Amino acid sequence: MAENSRQQWLSPEMTPLPKPPGHVSGLFGIDRGLFLLPSRIAVDVTRRQAIGFISHAHMDHAAHHALALCTETTARLVRHRLGNVTTKVMPWGQPIEVAGHVLKALPAGHIFGSAMLYTEHQRGSVLYTGDFRLEESATAEPAELCQADYLIMECTFGHPRYRLPPRATVIEMLIEKVTQSISRGATPVISAYVLGKSQEVTKILTSAGIPVLQDPAVYEISQIYQEAGCDLGDFRLYSGRPVPGCAVIVPPRSVTAGGLPGALHVERFHVTGWAMDPRRQRTAPNDHWIPLSDHADFDQLLTAVEQVSPKAVFCTHGPKSFVEELRSRGHDARWLE
Incomplete structure (x- = not known):
């Protein structure tokens, strides 16, 4: 841990969240944002990086990266909001190789063009949801979850009060x-x-x-x-x-x-x-x-975990109580920070 105290790399040798004990993937790290290892591909990091995946064009998920990985629609929207960003388009469901990683974009159901990120590695597979919604949308592509060893999940509405009406x-x-x-x-x-x-x-x-x-x-x-x-x-x-x-x-x-x-x-x-x-x-x-939302509500979050069936769940952007909720249901759940 020589770079700085804010940098925290997750690896099998270092488990930064000792309660409860469990396996940590070693596929990603945190440095004021999420990065894939070993390449340091940024994932929805909001400051400029050499290579960054942008799940959608809301500004709390995007930056003017030297190379932005995103869907075609998101590329158009990012260029509108940030200027002439160099992009590598990720066609839906088609694997692409970048910096030694095989990456796949899956629809997130959040807004038009929004994507989840799936990657496979010899140590296991990771699904990063970004902002997502399982319910139908009038404008966004329907969400497509897949099974993965590790799930990194946005959980904005991870409290039971946010059970939205049909x-x-x-x-x-x-x-x-x-x-x-x-x-x-x-x-x-x-x-x-x-x-x-x-x-x-x-x-x-x-x-x-x-x-x-x-x-x-x-x-x-x-x-x-x-x-x-x-x-x-x-x-x-x-x-x-x-x-x-x-x-x-x-x-x-x-x-x-x-x-x-x-x-x-x-x-x-x-x-x-x-x-x-x-x-x-x-x-x-x-x-x-x-109460019309473009985020998964409490029940959809639980459904997503069941469908992905991961070894471990890492939660972000929501109430930390949702981690305890998942643990009470038998899941190895952690707060990603």
């Missing part, structure tokens, strides 16, 4: 409330992330016959979706004036208590898995809260 119920709720808002003569203004959630909500609403106006930042991303083959239906750029019968989609925090510029009567919507948390709802009790 997707069909949530979509029906969204469409019904937006339709009612329009019938009252209001402008339904939906707050959603610029990349991913905005496009999915757009597709859901336009498929139900509700045209959509989009904030310019959302609209730019939606054009890339269209060019990459994901048709979002009847949407247009919001020009500063609402159109009767249309919903408006904006980035989070774009709508203030005073409403939306150009609109007289606004009803605000928040479309997020965090809608399941009463504390979030209390921050804006008069708004509509729709």
Whole structure:
């Protein structure tokens, strides 16, 4: 451990998490982010690296690497957000060899083009999920899990309070409330992330016959979706004036208590898995809260572990209590840090 105290390489000889005892893969290491060994290919590391896998184009998973490994759609989105990034495209399900590693991209179901990373080594196989969702999506490719010796899993909603209602119920709720808002003569203004959630909500609403106006930042991303083959239906750029019968989609925090510029009567919507948390709802009790998520909920996380059937699970980006939940179910689970 000569480089620095923050660097922590996981190996059979060093088990940094001694409770409970168990096998550690030796296939990956932590240095302010996840790296494959021995090559040091970065995995969703947010600072520039020589080679980095980017699971999707949200900025908490991407960086301007010298060489970025990603899907074709993610490459388009990364170039839009970060500039001229050199990319090596990973076709779905097809192994590619990079720096001595055989790598495979599998759909993650999170947003359009999002990918899990699978790699095999003589010491065992690893599946890294990144952000993922097992439930159907209006815009993302359906998730494809596979068996692996070691599972590195994002577990944002790893608490039982985040058992989301069935997707069909949530979509029906969204469409019904937006339709009612329009019938009252209001402008339904939906707050959603610029990349991913905005496009999915757009597709859901336009498929139900509700045209959509989009904030310019959302609209730019939606054009890339269209060019990459994901048709979002009847949407247009919001020009500063609402159109009767249309919903408006904006980035989070774009709508203030005073409403939306150009609109007289606004009803605000928040479309997020965090809608399941009463504390979030209390921050804006008069708004509509729709629990539509692009992350796996608590039950989907448990399902993913069962389907992958790994020797050990490494959890990240969620409550540490989820590790204890997995251990109580007989899994060798660790917190990755």
